[in-house]
Amino acid sequence: MALYTYPSNKLEYLVKIFSRLLKFNKKEVFDPIYILVGSRGMQHWLSMELAKQNSICMNTKFDMINSFIVNTCYEITNDQSHKKAYSKEVLSWRIFKLLDNIGADKLKNYYKDSSQRKYQLSSQIANVFSKYMKYRPAWLEKWQNLQFISNSPSDDEIWQAKLWQLLTNENSKTPTQIQKQALKKLNSEALPKNIYIFGVSTISPNNLEFLLEIAKHTRVHLLYLNPCSEYWYDLKKAKIASWLNIEEDFTIQPLLASFGQQGKDFFSQLLEQDQQEFTSFENFCEDVKITPSKNNSLLTSIQRNILELNTEKYTINIDKSIIINSCHSPLREVQVLHDNLLELFEQDSAIQPQDILVMCPNIEDYAPYIESVFTKTSSDSVNRLPCSIADRTIIDSESLAASFIEILKLPDSNFEITKIIDYLSVPALQRKFDITFDQLETIKYWLTEACIHRGLNNQTFSWNWGLKRLLLGFCLDDEPMIIEDSFLTLPNIQTNEIQELGKLYELIELLQLFSEELKQKRTACDWQDFLLKVLDTLFNIDDSDEYITNIIKQNIAKIVQQTNQADFTELIELAVIRSILTTALSEPIVNNHFLRGKVTFCSMTPMRSIPFKVVAMLGLNSTTYPRKDTKISFDLTNYFPTQKGDRTKRDDDKYLFLETIISARSVLYLSFQGNSYKNNSEQEPSLIIKEFLNYLESYYSWNNLKKYPLHPFSPKCYTRGYQSYDDKWLSLIKAEKKSFNSQKNANIELPSKFSIQEIINIFDDPFKSYSQYTLGLTLEENEPGLSDTEPFEIDGLQIYRIKESLLCCYENCKDIDLTIKHLTLCGKLPQSPLTNELLHQNLNLVKNFYDKINCLNLQDLTLETNIQNIKIYSSIKLSSDNTLVLYKISNLKPKDKLQLYLECILYSHVYSKQITGEYFYINDKKEIDSFKIAWFEVESIEDELSHYLTQALNFLKEPSFAYINLLEPVLQKNNNKILEILYKSHRPLTKNIYYKLLNGNNFDIENINKYYTVAFKATVSNV
Incomplete structure (x- = not known):
């Protein structure tokens, strides 16, 4: 028996070798095939590949290396009773129970009386101990034997040693002890005839040692990726090589030297062992090293140079096998990726959506943008690519799980109204209380009118206060009534809506009840019963929610199992249960949406370097990649020299990048955020990207980094090399070369009559008027909505x-x-x-x-006339001295002055006589003031009125930025040529702001006027 190793630079070759091994190593029909992998994604891919090559894949038993070793040890020793005692979860509860007994004042001062802090600390300690068991088992043995690691132990080592001794006193059969016992009892009968380890890039020294011992009794086949067929395990970075005075002709492959540290350590460990190696590297050039031909892609050339440890510099035709893009935001990264993928499909019909893998440092940061860009809408003319998003967490992707965790926070909440509405928005809860979407909108309106903000008591702004106002308003009268001189009813509810109010009452009462019951301490079993009751009471689970609900129930059940295995019988506070479930539901869903025949989006996961025709990596920024380890202050490995086999996220990510390069078959796509979306300032890419760019430039004279504009409607996005496939912005680009015109709106049907107030409204807000009259669209006003905070000031x-x-x-x-x-x-x-x-x-x-x-003795008077076959009318007030009077209980605005002017013009046109106008208002000093217009000559009253009507109609055909506020200086000078100034300022101003928007300048008109988005873009679409 022996260890057989099969290195290759291509995973496809390893699968072929694996298939041959399965045929060669014939087994009994019912004997399972033991396959150890580094990730569930690799397991899924390997299963499908084996099925493709052998027409079937069955009776396989996949496992992780560490899990396999633990299970094997306990099976050999025939001791299953202590199997879970040193798992992270059970160890956390055991530590939680013992933490007060180790005399560590520093720890007690941290968690004090907080059970949540105490459990979280216990969980962190369990993680550190698990790390020791895997990478520093000798330390734990010393502590168990009442020895210290160093001659002068630190305070952290002292309390950790004491805690470990307490743990081993409870259960002396640590994983290390069990492993030693298993090694003594090893024999071929207790092991499978063949053990296959596939696609791993690292194995801890402790696990490797155990596998080597197993290999003495059975056949262990290790099939792994090695990017280079030459001996490269002593490579140094160029800078380090210069420090060490290494000779110039010493071969230094930059990519291997920079990114291959993890692989170097692993392969060095293998070389030190007794093994039989069967290499299967791709030979690109048939044993003859030649300069790449023009037909070879840049990506292929890089892979070959890595394979052959080649450091020669080439000049080749730059192709699109390597794409590196700089964007301003995650959204733009996804938009640009979508356009680039569409271009690839256009150029190569052999590429299918399932041939594409897209990785992100954290998939949750990109998931909303992926869904918005890749999901086709009913009005979308762009061919959207089908995609699946893997590695999402339940708590972030499923509203049911998120709301369940929020309900566990009820005792700490103040029943904020937005949170209650969030509960009501969960489909499972809506089904339980039979609330439809329209009914929810009605409930929101009631709660807004009732001014409910937070709290349950009878104080103002609380739920009891607001719901009581609604209920009494329904019962008592159709008009608001004051009850007991301190309560105002709200008659907002119709007879047919009272059931919805009852459902809302029921939900609030249930939440109030659960809020009180959640405060009680319980045993783990009692918590399980109670939490299942909460799930059943508040949610109606259908087929779409069953999978998520089962995961929630399984994690609740695990708490019971783990406390039983830890012999933990104490009462547990809600904060601890909530912390455990939040952590559990924040873990990625295993095998969820991975390799589903679509474009696959996933997180960057080590040992998941699966070959795809197109491999993309997004978010390669200096702040996010390579990812950094969160160091724990009491982790003693931080204070001792590193050992071979130690892993860090930084080295994992670097090696993942190297494996990504060799896993891409046609295109390697890299993207980062090189400019700020706020001020366009430059931002540093990941150090890995910088090194890769330097390599491309130094060895291939490659300098094809593309910097995309901030906005998708920039003209640059529709030029060669930056081609966008989204035609919804194309009308804006065409409009850049054409003047605005209103031909399509020239014949729109306009109203046959206008009041003076309506004309004033058009001048006051051309965008809003265009949207309402021309497009028939009225947006909701920005009235105060639901808020968790009661009013503290009056605006x-x-x-x-x-x-x-x-x-x-x-x-x-x-x-x-x-x-x-x-x-x-x-x-x-x-x-x-x-x-x-x-x-x-x-x-x-x-x-x-x-x-x-x-005291003015005002009389009402109706004015009416016809201009351009359009009826113009108004209702005015005349004082006893025949003055046209307007008034408002606030300060005067330019539109008010224009209104007074037009009312006077209309009166003069109807009665053919002059009139004086006066507008009463409250000035800035809170004094009563007035603005007067004395009659002044105009060439033609009818023409003057017609001019204003014409301009108003023009605004309905083409919206303008020429608000009436621009014209106040004119009115202050009594200048009656207002129409001419409007006309002159109209087009240049509109066009000027259009260009500002088009070029990405900071001009946020949409925050000033929400109708801009609709009116302006609708006008441009007519060009």
Whole structure:
């Protein structure tokens, strides 16, 4: 028996060798094939490849190396009772139980009375001990034998040694002890006849030692990737080589030297062992090293040079086998990737979606953008590529899991309204309470009107307070009523809607009940019963949720199993249970959406270097890749020299990048965020990308890094080399070379009548008017929505509405004290003495303003005329001295001045006589003021009115940035040539801002006016 090794630079070759080994090593029909892999993704790929080559793949028993060794040891020793005692999860509970007994004041000061902190610390200690068991077993043996690692042990070593001694006193059969016992009892009968290890890139020294011992009794076949067929395990980086005075002719392959440290350590360990090696490297050039021909791709040349340890420099035709792009954001990275993939499909019909793998440092950072870019909508004309997103966590991808964890936070929450709405948005909860989408929208409206923000008690803004207002409003009257001088009802609910209110009441009561019950300590078994009750009470699980629900239930059951295995019988607080479940549900779902016949997106996972025609890596930024280890302060490996076989995330990611290079068959696609999306400042790519770019430039004179613009509608995105396949932005690009025109809107059907107020509204907001009149689209106003925070101050708009309410009360002879009481109790104003003070201050101001207007003896008058076959009308007020009067209980704006001017023009046109206009308002000093327009000559009253109407109609055909606010200087000078200035400023201003937007300058008009997005882009689409 022996260890057989099969190195190759291509995983496909290893599969062929594996298939031949299976045929050669014939077995009994029912004997399983033992296959050890480094990741579940590799297991899935290997299963499919074996099925392709052998027409079937069955009776295979896949396992991870460490798990296989543990199971084998316990089977050989025939001792299963202590199998889980030193697993991370069980060890965490055992440490949690013993932590108070080790006399470490530093630890006690950290967790104090917090069970959650204590458990999280126990879990971290368990992780460190698991690391010791795998990489430093000799340390643990010394501690078990009452010895220390060093002559002068640190405080951290002292308490860790004591804790380990307590653990071994409870159970002396540590994994190391079990492994030693198993090695003594090893024989061929206790082992499979063949053990296959496939596609791993590293094995810990402890595990490798055990496998070598197994190899003395059975055949162990190690099939692994080796990027180079030459001896390269003593390569140094160029900089290190110069420090060591290595001769110039010493072969230094930059990529192997920079990224291959993990592989070098692993292969060096193998060389030290007794083994039989069967190499199967690809020979690109039939044993003759020649300069690559023009037909060879750049990627192939790099792979060959790595394979042959070649350091020669070449000049070859640059192709698209290597693509490196710089973008501004994750969204742009995904958009640019989609365009590049469409281009690849166009150029090579042999490439299919299943031939593409896209890796990200953290898939959750990219998942929303992937779904938005790759998911086809009903109005989408672009051919979207089918994709699947693997490695997503349940808590981030499934609303049911996320809401379940949020419910476990109820005792610490204040029942914020947005969280309750989040619960109501979960489909499983909606089914349980029979709430539809429309009903949820109605509930949101009620809660907004009821001014519910947070809290459960009867105080203002709480749930009990707000729901009581709604219920009493339904029961008592159709008008708001004041109850007991301190409560204002809300008659917002119709008879046919009362059931929805009842469902909301039921949910709040259940959440309140669970909030109290969650505060109780329970045993693990009692927690299981209670949590399953919560799931069953709040959620209606259908087929789509069954898989997720089963995972939640399994993780709850694991807590019971682990506490039983740890002999932990104490009562457990909610914070500990919540922490365990949150961590468990934050783990990637195994084998979820990986290799589903679509473009596969996944996280960067070591030992998952599966060959694809196209391999892409996104997010290769200096801050995210290579990933950094989170060092734990009490991890003693940080304070001792590293040993061969030690792993770090940095080395893992570097070697993953090297394996990615040799795993891409046609195209290697790399992307990073090279510029800030905020200010366009340059950002550093990953050090790995910088080294790879330097290599490409030095050895191949490659300098084809593409920097994409911030916006997908930039003209650059539709030029050669940057081609976008998204035609929805193409109309903007065409519009750059054409002037804006309104031919398609020239014949739109406009209203047959306009009021003066409607004309003023058009000038006040051309975008909004264009959207409403021309496009027939009205967007929701930005009214205050659901908020977790009650009002603490009164803004200008609220003050204006208060004054309007008070003025309306005076004008309609209503009870002013009752109005003030309504304003105080409505919930829209802060509950503060300052509110009452502000109300009474404005009451005096409004009273004086009303008296001023009332003494004018105003009379209503309706004006009506026809201009350009369009009816123009208005309702005005005339004072006793025949002055046209307008008034408002706030400061004057330019549109108000224009309105007064047009009202006077209309009156003069209807009655063919002059009139003076006066607009009463409240100035900045909170004083009553007025703006007057005395009559001035115009050439033609009808032409003047016609000019304004014409410009208003033009705005409905083509929106403009020429707001009426631009014209105030003109009005201040009594200049009646306002139309001419509007016309002159209209097109240049629009075009100027258009170019600013097109070139990616910081001009955020959409935050100023939300109708811009609809109106402006609709106009451009007509070009």
